[in-house]
Amino acid sequence: MSTTSIRQSNTQFRDFEEAAVRVLQLMAEFIDLNTLFVARNDGKTNRMVKVYNKEETLVTEGEELPFYESYCSLSVEHGDRILIIPDLNAHDGTKDMNVTSNLGGGTFIAIPINYEDGENYGTICGLDTKKQTFTDEQINLFETMSSLLTYVLELDYTHQQLYQSAAPVVPITSGLAILPIVGDIDGRRAESIIETALFKSQELALDYLIIDLSGIMYVNETVIASLLKIATILKLIGVAPILTGFRPDLAMKAVQMNAEIKDILIVTNLEQALNHIGFELKQ
Known part of the structure; x- marks a missing residue:
């Protein structure tokens, strides 16, 4: 050489x-x-x-x-x-x-x-x-x-x-946890988030994982592809993914990519996600 x-x-x-x-x-x-x-x-x-x-x-x-x-x-x-x-x-x-x-x-x-x-x-x-x-x-x-x-x-x-710490899976109750994603997502961080979601879902025996997207700073194809990958993997192991905080720019980018999101439950906020599962927030 x-x-x-x-x-x-x-x-x-x-x-x-x-x-x-x-x-x-x-x-x-x-x-x-x-x-x-x-x-x-x-x-x-x-x-x-x-x-x-x-x-x-x-x-x-x-x-x-x-x-x-x-x-x-x-x-x-x-x-x-x-x-x-x-x-x-x-x-x-x-x-x-x-x-x-x-x-x-x-x-x-x-x-x-x-x-x-x-x-x-x-x-x-x-x-x-x-x-x-x-x-x-x-x-x-x-x-x-x-x-x-x-x-x-x-x-x-x-x-x-x-x-690893930037996307913690937070248990809410038996079978339910929330994954808040904050900041920018690149390919390397996306793989880390996917690994965390998979490992913690199995460790906590989750039925539902609420993925909160309201803290994502920048939306690009990597973000959309990563979300779809996370949702697909979760469904394969029997965990129902619920996306919250799905901002208009995320939706527009998903449409531009022809992303298959029709089989993923998307709600506006955490309260709606909890209501869907059967929980009710009381004053």
């Missing part, structure tokens, strides 16, 4: 894994190593999350090894400092490992990627079958990119938590 066309004009990324790809691409421009990769470990398994091979394929994305049979375990044990092994055949920790035998030797460099609380996520690593040395600038680049990925990791985790 050539490094001549890896520079990206768009520096934005959506999640940790996309950031990892960009980081590896950038590092490949400044460090003469065949392979750069980000690995994830859980203390038992070391999995290659994102991989960049320039020429020879030394590591494959998705590949897994027992953690203590991987070079990454040595990096984690080394602490927050960068680990450099210039000759894998001469280093006490690597010379007898199966992975070294398969490679035939070479160079390894790595530094851990940690969460803010110090818990280890994995490592960012470089690997080559040739012996290599590294300049101070290249070592600093590894350290800087490890810090950057730590920051992105925390942002990604926080973002996921916000997505």
Whole structure:
């Protein structure tokens, strides 16, 4: 894989894994190593999350090894400092490992990627079958990119938590709950809402789920498609969806899309939804 066309004009990324790809691409421009990769470990398994091979394929994305049979375990044990092994055949920790035998030797460099609380996520690593040395600038680049990925990791985790909490299923009574949807909906958040609705409906043994749309900020095709998907899935598991807060702009967009909403109960507000089910609000 050539490094001549890896520079990206768009520096934005959506999640940790996309950031990892960009980081590896950038590092490949400044460090003469065949392979750069980000690995994830859980203390038992070391999995290659994102991989960049320039020429020879030394590591494959998705590949897994027992953690203590991987070079990454040595990096984690080394602490927050960068680990450099210039000759894998001469280093006490690597010379007898199966992975070294398969490679035939070479160079390894790595530094851990940690969460803010110090818990280890994995490592960012470089690997080559040739012996290599590294300049101070290249070592600093590894350290800087490890810090950057730590920051992105925390942002990604926080973002996921916000997505999960932004559409809570609130139990009203036995068999009945309400799902208020607030803010904007993109494809990723839509999938999170669908998962939440499905999981909570089964957990609470719901007969009805009232989905309140009055807090949606912006209406587009993703919103309409997501609502239809939620309603369809709920009906498949025996839960009756009821949509409230269906504003005129939502209705117009649904009509423009020729959306099949005739089989979905749509009411103006929560009171009407409760009345339909058989509840009556008293003063």
